[in-house]
Amino acid sequence: MVGMLAAMPPPAPRFAQPDDARFRARGDACPGALRLHRADDGALARVRVPGGVLTWDQADGLRELAGGLGDGELYLTSRGNVQLRGLGAECGAELASRMSGMGLLPSGRHERVRNVVASPLSGLDGLGARDVRPWLTALDALVCASEEAAGLSGRFLFALDDGRGDVDALGADVTLRARDDGDAELRIGGLEPVARIAGDEAPRAALLAAVVFLEAAGGSGADSGAGADSGAGARVASGAWRVADLPGGAAPLFDEVVRRLRAVGLSVVLGTVPVPAAAPPVLGVVTGPGDTDALSVGLPLGRADAVRWRTLTDLARDHGAGELRLTPWRGVVVPGVRRDRAPRALDALGAAGLVTGDRSPWSGVGACIGRPGCAKSLADVRVDAEAAAPPVAPPGTALPVHWSGCERRCGHPRGEWVDVVAGTDGGYRVSVVRDGGRTGEPERVAGDPAALATAVAAARTTRT
Known part of the structure; x- marks a missing residue:
């Protein structure tokens, strides 16, 4: 079966994404904490947070950095990482020094390849086959100690799923999924074939799979597109940053990973x-x-000002387990809140403007940064999304919606979702996306907030 899959060409994407070859002219320029990206609103730093796990003081330190060096807000990504925006051009050395002191930069050469998502509720709700925190700790240590892993691009993604299937759904390059019998399933890209291995060997197997990917892509581990001081992000020979970019697709890589595991x-x-x-x-x-109990909340459009962020860190410090878990859905989980205090604590988070239930108008709503932060954006999508927000969200079965300022659709969700894309005419195109392509012709809607709200609400309740 696997051999037959290896002969099948990968499906072509049905619309372009930011990491598609057509957008790729130079080496991987994915930003990090040491390599800042120049945006229209200042420099941008992307801080990798493996598994989304921050101690409360690390989280509070990021708030201080955002306020002292940037625009004062923290932005969550679809990988549970944190972005600081509006940074001054000369702040790089101070930023690196302070983050290193906070324990957020264990390896300068590997800081951009520490891309690991993990089941946010693992070990907290009694579900899942195992707590993946030991996998997370082991994999991050293995990646940071591996000379070869420094050659991965800043886009390569690991996922650690505790068996419930949440982050297994995110299309990571290498996924470990826990089983009830203590073993693990190793998935490559979006393939259905998996390799079952001993659970204790799972982190080592994941790193081996990443190294085999680099070999298949022709990478040497040298950062030919970035410079020696920037750490990771190899411009591999085939131009493949991720498994989906490989000329032969994921199946031949899976075959070789299985062979190497057995070897x-x-x-x-x-x-x-x-x-x-x-x-x-x-x-x-x-x-x-x-x-x-744990408290699970969302950040409206994935960003938090100092007040909202401090509300979270104070709760984690004073009434929780001393940590925050950032989710790939731009939310935050606060573990370890005493049960008799949890309802009042949730009310306090809601009063601070965080999303505490699925009827919030911001539940399931995301957006790219838009204008004025991005020169490519055709609209201030966040302002437009806010203007078109209904009093409450559609029922809990509603599709997620993502507002994009251009065709790149940065940060969009996976699976089925409502695609709201700004056009050159000042309006938007609204459609439902499934499996990487539209299910029908987009509805063109003028920039009028009421018309947008109606079109988006109708699309969110449409199932294909």
């Missing part, structure tokens, strides 16, 4: 596991074992 003495059993649908954490109080 180093690991027992491998082949199977087939369909890729699940995306399933972000439920918002609100998440009941856990013992006498503590």
